[in-house]
Amino acid sequence: MADDRRPARSRTAAPRPLGGLGDLAELLGGDSERSKRFLGGIAVGAMVGAALAGAAFVRRRRTEDPPRD
Numbered sequence: 001m002a003d004d005r006r007p008a009r010s011r012t013a014a015p016r017p018l019g020g021l022g023d024l025a026e027l028l029g030g031d032s033e034r035s036k037r038f039l040g041g042i043a044v045g046a047m048v049g050a051a052l053a054g055a056a057f058v059r060r061r062r063t064e065d066p067p068r069d
Helices: 021-029 033-063
Strands: none
Touching: 021 033
16 A cells, blocks of 8 residues: 655745845845844854854964064
């Protein structure tokens, strides 16, 4: 007997690519659930990037030879 049940849909729809500047403006508006998810991803990406850059800066500062007088 074949299983006629359809697979359960995920809670979120598959992301679709931006169609143009209108779609980007909609995402940056912050009103829809999709735009909130997009802006949250941008914020998380910025924080991770800043943390990586800061860690690299500190590592470089620690490994440099101190100036000799």
